[in-house]
Amino acid sequence: AAVPEGDPGTLRALVARLGLGHEAAxxxxxxxRGGHEVLEKLRGNLxxxxxxxxxxxxxxxxxxxxxxxVASALLxxxxxxxxxxxxxxAGEPLILSLPFPDGERWATARLAVPxxxxxxxxxxxxxxxxxxxxxxxxxxxxxxxxxxxLAPGVLCVRLLVTRDDLALRIESELAGxxxxxxxxxxxxxLSVRLGSSREASLGLQ
Numbered sequence: 001a002a003v004p005e006g007d008p009g010t011l012r013a014l015v016a017r018l019g020l021g022h023e024a025a026x027x028x029x030x031x032x033r034g035g036h037e038v039l040e041k042l043r044g045n046l047x048x049x050x051x052x053x054x055x056x057x058x059x060x061x062x063x064x065x066x067x068x069x070v071a072s073a074l075l076x077x078x079x080x081x082x083x084x085x086x087x088x089x090a091g092e093p094l095i096l097s098l099p100f101p102d103g104e105r106w107a108t109a110r111l112a113v114p115x116x117x118x119x120x121x122x123x124x125x126x127x128x129x130x131x132x133x134x135x136x137x138x139x140x141x142x143x144x145x146x147x148x149x150l151a152p153g154v155l156c157v158r159l160l161v162t163r164d165d166l167a168l169r170i171e172s173e174l175a176g177x178x179x180x181x182x183x184x185x186x187x188x189x190l191s192v193r194l195g196s197s198r199e200a201s202l203g204l205q
Contacts, residue, residue, distance in 0.1 A: 015096060019047025020081055050074045088115050093133075095204060102138050109136040110204040135204040141166055143200035155181060159192040160200055167194045 025042045042048060050073055057067045084094045093112040100109040112133040129151040137143045145160040161167050170177070170192045182188045 014098065017041075017045045018096065018098070019045040019050070019077055020084065020096070021045075022047040023081075047074070047077055050077065091115055093203070100136055103140070105139070107136050107138055109134060112204055133204065135200055137197075137200075143197045145195070145200040145204075152186070154187045154189060156189040157181065157191075159190070160195040161192065162195060162197055162200060164194060167192055 096111045098109045147158045149156040
């Protein structure tokens with residue numbers, strides 16, 4: 001749907017367009033609490049686009065393979081919505097799936113973020129660290145995982161890779177990576193270790 005180009009605002013907008021909050025936005029619009037801006041966001045998110053594509057293909061008798069592909073994408077998105085609803089109620093982290101360019105193909109990056117219930121429980125705890133986990137598998141690098149913890153004075157990044165040569169390469173470039181991740185306002189702790197594919201995907205399925 002979109003390729004983030006290194007800008008946090010672009011990535012934030014991409015997450016909002018995934019369609020995971022489609023029904024919530026629709027309820028907001030129907031409740032007359034949203035105006036034109038809400039309508040445009042609703043029309044442009046991924047689920048709305050898939051629903052319109054499905055209706056157009058069904059109405060025009062489009063190619064079977066294309067209709068099946070759209071239906072499969074829609075079912076996958078709805079399954080993710082249901083899983084995240086269950087995670088939200090259980091107080092577990094939500095999992096966001098993002099398209100990620102991998103050479104000539106696409107990979108799926110999975111981002112685990114605190115649930116709303118967890119965020120609300122910690123609302124009054126200013127010193128409580130904020131934790132997110134990112135996992136993906138790339139054709140040339142294999143499974144990867146990054147556990148990030150943001151606290152007032154430090155950003156801690158723990159990388160897990162599944163290949164010896166990749167771990168050695170990252171270790172040799174840790175100083176440069178620390179400099180790139182730092183913003184001058186907080187310290188950066190960066191480490192890398194070798195692990196298994198199972199560890200890389202733990203909690204991200």
